[in-house]
Amino acid sequence: MAIEYFHFDTYPDTKTVEGITHLHNDIFGSSDDLAGRMKEKPDLKMEVAVYGEKIIGYKIGYALNREQFYSWLGGVKANYRNHGIASKLMKQQHQYLKASGYKAVQTKTKNKWRSMLILNIKSGFDIIGTYTDGEGEPKIILEKKLVE
Numbered sequence: 453m454a455i456e457y458f459h460f461d462t463y464p465d466t467k468t469v470e471g472i473t474h475l476h477n478d479i480f481g482s483s484d485d486l487a488g489r490m491k492e493k494p495d496l497k498m499e500v501a502v503y504g505e506k507i508i509g510y511k512i513g514y515a516l517n518r519e520q521f522y523s524w525l526g527g528v529k530a531n532y533r534n535h536g537i538a539s540k541l542m543k544q545q546h547q548y549l550k551a552s553g554y555k556a557v558q559t560k561t562k563n564k565w566r567s568m569l570i571l572n573i574k575s576g577f578d579i580i581g582t583y584t585d586g587e588g589e590p591k592i593i594l595e596k597k598l599v600e
């Protein structure tokens with residue numbers, strides 16, 4: 453499988469945003485104005501996996517402050533899962549963040565997204581808290597230190 457990986461330091465071109473939005477809708481059922489929400493985020497960074505002309509995976513995050521980064525959204529198209537794409541996107545994101553001086557990366561997930569929860573834990577994240585979101589669903593807060 454010849455998958456190409458790309459990094460975006462800024463809000464990407466229209467074709468990329470449309471591809472990410474389409475994939476996000478496929479995975480989560482709705483985009484909730486994802487493109488508009490991405491424009492609002494400080495120091496937006498994206499990792500994107502492309503197969504042929506199609507975006508098959510993405511990882512989006514933004515700065516919480518100068519030292520902490522929030523890994524906000526991500527996913528891999530269902531028929532491309534279990535090929536290490538999410539792991540590669542995460543590894544690429546963390547390498548970039550470390551090189552950029554970030555000291556930690558945080559993320560949140562739900563228990564129903566078990567594969568993401570397991571990947572985060574296997575990748576060195578620690579569970580640092582939980583809370584119940586506006587829809588009454590429990591969310592798990594994770595953090596990984598990027599300095600050794």
